[in-house]
Structures are given as structure tokens and as C-alpha cells.
Amino acid sequence: MLAYLIGVVLFALCIGVSLALHEAGHLLTAKAFGMKVRRYFVGMGPRVWSFRRGETEYGLKAIPVGGFCEIAGMTALDEVDPEDEPRAMWRQKTWKRTVVMATGPFTHFLLGFVVLYVMAVTFGLPNLAEKPVVSQVSACVHDATTNEQLANPTCAPGEAGPAQAAGLRPGDEVLSVGGVSTPTWTAMVEEIQRADGPTPFVVQRGDETVRLTVDVPRVDRPVTNSDGEAAVAQVGVAGVMATRSFEYGAWSAIGGTATFAGDMFAQTFQKLIEFPQRIPAVVDAIFGGERDPDTPVSVVGASRIGGEAVEAGLWQVFLLLLAGLNFFMGVFNLLPLLPLDGGHIAVTWYEHVRNRLRDRRGKTAAAPVDYTRLSGITMVLVLIGGAVLLLTVTADIVNPIRLTQ
Numbered sequence: 001m002l003a004y005l006i007g008v009v010l011f012a013l014c015i016g017v018s019l020a021l022h023e024a025g026h027l028l029t030a031k032a033f034g035m036k037v038r039r040y041f042v043g044m045g046p047r048v049w050s051f052r053r054g055e056t057e058y059g060l061k062a063i064p065v066g067g068f069c070e071i072a073g074m075t076a077l078d079e080v081d082p083e084d085e086p087r088a089m090w091r092q093k094t095w096k097r098t099v100v101m102a103t104g105p106f107t108h109f110l111l112g113f114v115v116l117y118v119m120a121v122t123f124g125l126p127n128l129a130e131k132p133v134v135s136q137v138s139a140c141v142h143d144a145t146t147n148e149q150l151a152n153p154t155c156a157p158g159e160a161g162p163a164q165a166a167g168l169r170p171g172d173e174v175l176s177v178g179g180v181s182t183p184t185w186t187a188m189v190e191e192i193q194r195a196d197g198p199t200p201f202v203v204q205r206g207d208e209t210v211r212l213t214v215d216v217p218r219v220d221r222p223v224t225n226s227d228g229e230a231a232v233a234q235v236g237v238a239g240v241m242a243t244r245s246f247e248y249g250a251w252s253a254i255g256g257t258a259t260f261a262g263d264m265f266a267q268t269f270q271k272l273i274e275f276p277q278r279i280p281a282v283v284d285a286i287f288g289g290e291r292d293p294d295t296p297v298s299v300v301g302a303s304r305i306g307g308e309a310v311e312a313g314l315w316q317v318f319l320l321l322l323a324g325l326n327f328f329m330g331v332f333n334l335l336p337l338l339p340l341d342g343g344h345i346a347v348t349w350y351e352h353v354r355n356r357l358r359d360r361r362g363k364t365a366a367a368p369v370d371y372t373r374l375s376g377i378t379m380v381l382v383l384i385g386g387a388v389l390l391l392t393v394t395a396d397i398v399n400p401i402r403l404t405q
Contacts, residue, residue, distance in 0.1 A: 007310025007318065011303040014322055016043070016064045018111055018329065025103035026069040027056075033096045036072040036087045043067060065299070071100070074344070076368035090368055094352040101341045101348070108330030113261055115323040120253035123316045125260045132174040132188035134203075137164050166214040172203040192216060261327070268327050282391050285399045293401050298389060301396030308403045317403065338371075338378040347374075 020042040027040050036055060041047075043061035050059025061067075073080045073088025080088045089097060119125060174182050177191035178199050192199075195216040203210050248256045271294075278295050285291040297305070302325055309317040336346035347369050355365040371378075 001311075004307040004311040007307035008303045010310065011306030011318065011322065012299065013064065014306075015299055015302070015325065016066070018108060018326055019066045021111065022104040022107050022329075022333075023067045023069040025107040026071065026100055029100045029103045030069070030071045030089070031056075033092060033100065034087055035089050035092065035100070036084050037069060038072055039068070039070040041067055075371050077371055094348055097348045098345055101344045102334070104341050105330040105333040108326040108333070112264075112323040112326035112330070113257060115319050115326065116261055116264075117253055117257045119316060119319045119323070120248045120257050120260070121250055123319070124247040125256055126316070126320070132182050132185045134163075134168060134170050134172045134174070137161070137168055137170055162215045162217070166201065166212045167210075168201070168203065168212060168214065169205065172205050172210070174201060174203050175209070176200075176202045264324060264327055265331070268324070268331050272328070272331060279388065279391065282395045285395045286391070288399075291395065291399045291401055295395070295401070296388075296392050297401055298392040298396050300393050301400055304396065304400050305403060312403065314403070337381055338374055339382065343378075347371075 023040065023042075027037055030037050038055070039057045039059070041050070041057075041059045041061055043064045044066045045061050045063040048060045048062055050057055052058070071089045072078065072084050073090050076090050078088070078090075085091070089100065116125065174188050176182055177188055178195055180187075180191050182188035182191055197216060198213050199216045201212045201214050203212065275296060278292070281289070281292045281295045285295065302321060306318050306321055309315070309321065333340050334342040334345075337343045338347070351366075351369055358364070358366060
């Protein structure tokens, strides 16, 4: 129980640090461009303590989640002292305002990459896309039924399993089996189970495409290992198993992390698109329905899962969840909706394009966008966001997603 509580608190603090660094991104770039930053606070709620350095007040608030960075003149409606008018944010060039607003979300991407890099050089990175990449090739098959037995076979001198005899090597990605494309590990297993006798394999080995023939013995039933992953221990490619992690060195981890992060981005965008249609399942879970693991979770739910991961010693899951949540926050904050950073960026570029078009027609630049006209839309979005947050937090309390489900 203590480990669980430590995990919950640690995950919540990590998210708090992420949000604080998000605001620090705004702070540093705004100062670098000469804008006036009035306040930078970590946390929300009542003020605990603060100090002033130069023209900026720095402080800590009671609830260690979130924070804010107050830049003078973020919009033309903000009151700015006459001497600070030239430094008001809304008066700055478009690219500077864009950089300041985008640095916050970018910080989440950077943090996610760092977390994944640390994971790559310590625990390895999971095969997120379930690509059919060979991790081991056994010298023999016999009656192996698990990946552990497959990795430590008892073989006679000179004995070779079908995969090894065919020339398959660790690191090969199986592109097709028997002429059928195998984009995932599951697809490869299915085709191997259908095979009987010499079967053509096409594999990607670095930059080279290699064609091999594996003598696949007929097996009446598939074999699964203790992780529930299909193992092809007795279907001919006995030494080839689905890998759950790719191990990297300090240098190779950079490329591996970049590739993995790309896959996570693709999944994040997909989940963001599917977000609205999953809300009914959250409501159903609140009123007693089974909680779908693919439904959205709040910071509360994520922290609970983080606690379970620490309690079970699954630090890989903890780090993967932390990285994924950072990527989600980064992408979400870039949506072109107010009051998100992406909404401010969208308004900034609308003003820029509008004024460029007016300039071509020989007209003077128009006044800055009146945010009061957007207040109605902003309020609706805030209310919707608040309602979704309330729903997910409630579901995460009364019917949480668990690692074991």
C-alpha cells in the first residue's frame, strides 16, 4: 500500500512539474524577446510564498498542480502601464508571439522525449506498433512452449531450428510470409500457423530486403506464452518471438526514441480524434457499466495507474504513461481553440494574414482582434472542458481503470 501511495504522489508531482515547466517555457521565451513578465507561479490556489526578482514576481501556491505565467499585454484588452506599452506581447512580431505561445506545448514534447530516452537506455522501448521484428533465434525447437524456454533451449551439437537454418537473424523485420503481407506480429503468427513445409519469407534487414525459405512444420494448435503474446515456438520459426522491448545504447537510443515518439504521436492524434465518441462510455462507467480501458482518464486516474505500476514494480509502465500524458497535453494545448495556446496562436496568425491582405489592397492594418467578441465561444469551450474533466475525475474515482483489467 505504501508503494502505491508513493507512486500516486510521485506521478502527480511529475505532472505538476510538467505543467510548471510548460509555463517556464512561456516565461523564458517572453523574457528573451524583451516582453515584460509580471508573475510566474507554480501551483494553484492560495499563495504560499513568493519573491520578486527584477520586474517579475516568482512564487508557489498551495495546490502543486499547474501554474501560470502572466505576460503584460497578452491581448490588446489587457491594461498595461504607459512605459510598458512597447513591450506588450500583442505589439510584438507574429513569429515572436507564436514562439512564446508554442514553447509551452513544445516543453511537453521535449519532456516526453526525455522520459522515453531514459526508458530506452534503461528498460528498453516496447514494440508499440507490434511490428514483426525478430528478437531471438533459437538453435532448436523441441517442445518449447514459452519465450523463456525458447531463449534457453537444450540443443544437440550442430542442431539448428527452422528459423536459424533458413538464415533468419535477430533484428530482421518480417515483411511477408508465404506471399502474404505481415504488418504486425499477430499477422505474421497467423500466416505461420497456416503454413506447412517450405515457406517463403521476405524480411527487412537494415536497408536490404532479404528473401528466405523457412521449413515450417505443421502444428495443430497455437502456443501462447505467459504474457498472452503469441509465441511461434512450435510453428517453425521457433526462435523468433514477439519482443516487448527493444534495448538501446546511449547513442542508438536517440534514433529509437525518435521513431517510438513518432508512433506515440500517431496514436495520440488518433485518440484525440476518437475522444468525443468515448465520452458516453465514461458516463456509462460512472453509473455501473464496465469501464473501457480505452476511455479517457484524468490526472487522478493517471496517477492511480502510476501508483499501481510502482506497486507492481512496473517502472516501464510508469514512464510510458508519463511520456504519453505529456505528448497528449502538448498536442491538446496546440488545438486552435481559446483559451488554449493553440487558440492564441490561431488569433495571432489570423491577424497577420488579414493585415497582409489589407496591405496588398493599399489599406492600413486593422485593429487587433477584440477578444470580447470571442468570449462567448471561449466560455462554451471552458464549460465543455470543465464538464469533461468532472466526468473523467468522477469515473476515475468510482470506477477507475486498473492495470490488471
